Amino acid sequence: MGKIISIHSFRGGTGKSNSTANLASLVALKGKRVGIVDTDIQSPGIHVLFGLDEKSMGHTLNEYLRGEVSIEQVAFNIGEHAGDVDMEGRRKLAGKALYLFPSSIKGTEISRILKDGYDANKLNEGMQDMMKALNLDYLFIDTHPGLNEETLLSISISDILILIMRPDNQDFQGTAVTVDIAKLLLVDHLYLLVNKALSRYDLNHLKAEIEGVFDTSVAAVLPLTEDMVENASGDIFSLAFPNHPWSKGMMQVADTILSIG
Amino acid sequence: MMRTARPITGSNMVQEIYDLLKQSDWFSNLPDEVISLLIKRVKQHELKPGDKIIERGKRDDSVFMIQEGWVKVVIPEEGEDGEMVLNHVGPGEMVGELSLVDQRPRSASVIALSDLKVLELTRRDFLEVMQEYPMMGLHMLITTSKRMRFVLTYLEQAVQWSHKIAEGDYSFLEEANNSDLERGIVDNSSSDTARANRFLAAFFKMAQDVRKRETELQEQVKLLIIQIDRTKRDSEIDSITGSDFFTKLKLETSQIREERDKSKKD
C-alpha cells in the first residue's frame, strides 16, 4: 500500500511547493512510483516547477471526484514528457514514474465540497484509488497554508506529514499549534523541515533547539539561498544543482521518507 | 614616478646623509669609510604625496631609505580601490630591503604620504660596496635577525591567542596584562615595539569582535525559540479541537488508521 505525504506550513511562502516538487522528484529518481496532488492551479503552484500551465495539464481531480473522467485521464505523466525539455534538472526525470494530479480545491469549490458532506473517508478513498490505479508507492500533497478544514482533512489522512517553517518568530507560534493538532490527529510520522535559514545561524544548533522546543524531529535545516531565487521556479533545483547545500538537505529528507517502512 | 634623481653633492648634503645613516639600524655600526662609499652611490629622489616608490609585484631590487617625510606600505585589494595598510614608515627607516636580498617580486606597494625625500641604493651598488667591505653583510644579518626574533615573539603571542579563539576560550581578553590592549591604548610612534604592539592591538580588537558576534548569535537563536506564547497556543488549539468538524474528523481518522493497520497485517 502506498503512502500519503502531506507537505504543509502554517504560513504561506515557506517553500511548500518547491519542497514537494523536489522531494517527489528525488524519490521518483530512486525508482519509486510517485504522484503529486497539486491543490492549486489558479495561483502559481507546483505545476510551474514542472513547466506546465493550466492548458497543458488537461483534466482536474475535481472532474474525477464528480465522476466525469477516469483517474488515468487526470494523471499527467511527467516522466514521459521530460526527455525533450531544456531544463537540466527536469530532464533527469525522463522515463521515471512521476505523475501530477492537478486539482482546484479552492474558494467556493471547497466550501461546496464540504457542504455536500465531503469528508475524510471520501478524500482518503479518492487518494487510495489514485494510488491503486497507478500502482503508486508515494503520493505527495502540496497543501495550502493555515489550519482551515481543508488542510485539517489532508493532515488527517497523511501517513507522513512534513511541516515546513522558517526560523522566525512569526512561524514558530503557528507551527506550534499545527504540531499539536497533527499529534491529536495521530499522524504516524511527523517531521519539521526548516527552510530559508539565514547563514548567520548555526544550523546544527538551530536543529537541536527546535527539536527540543517542538518535541518533534527536524528532517533538515535548509539554508536561504540566492541561487534559489535566481532559479525562479524554472527547474527542479535539487536535480539541477545536486551539490548545493539546499539540495543535499533535501536528499536527506528524501532518504528519511524512503526509510519509513 | 620618481620626479628627480640626483647624486649626493655638497658638504651640507653629505653631512645630512651621514647623520641619517649613522642613526639607522642598518648602517649605524659601519665604519666611516664604508658610509662614505655608500653616500657616493646613493641617489636622492623627491616625491609628492600619492607618488608610488615601490609597486607590488614588480621585479626591481633597489632598497630605499626615507630621508624626509612619511610613506605607507600597503597591499592593494583585488578588484577594488581598497588597500590594506601594513605600516607607516618615516625618516631613517628602510623600505624594500626584502627584494634587495631575495630578488623576488615586491611584496607590497610603498606610497608617499607627504612631500618626500628618499635615498635609493641599487642592488648592484649594494653588492659592490659589500665586496669591498664584507662585514657590511654581517651587520645587516645581525639587524635582520634582531628584528626577526622580535617579530617572532609577537607572532607567538598571536598564534597562542588564535588557538584559544578556535577553542572558544576568550579568557585572555580579560587578563590584566592585556588591559592596555583592551582599552585600545596604542603608541603611535614608529619604534619596533610600538609597531608590534599595534599589530597585537589589531589582533586583540578582532578577537573582541569575534567574541561579541558569537555571543550575539547565541542570543539570537535563543530569542527565536523562546517566543512561543503557550497560553495563546493552547487557546488556539482549543478553538480548533472544540468544533464539531474536528470531533468528526478525529473519529473518521482513527477509523482510517485502524483500517490501514489492518490491511498492512493482511
Ligand SMILES: Nc1ncnc2c1ncn2[C@@H]1O[C@H](COP(=O)(O)OP(=O)(O)OP(=O)(O)O)[C@@H](O)[C@H]1O
Ligand atoms: N531556501 C530558499 N531560499 C531562497 N528562496 C526560497 C527558498 N525556498 C523557497 N524559496 C522561494 O520562496 C518562494 C516561495 O516558495 P514556494 O512557492 O515553494 O512556497 P509555498 O510555501 O508553496 O508558497 P505558497 O504558500 O504561496 O503556496 C519562491 O519564490 C521560492 O523560489
Ligand SMILES: [Mg+2]
Ligand atoms: Mg505553494
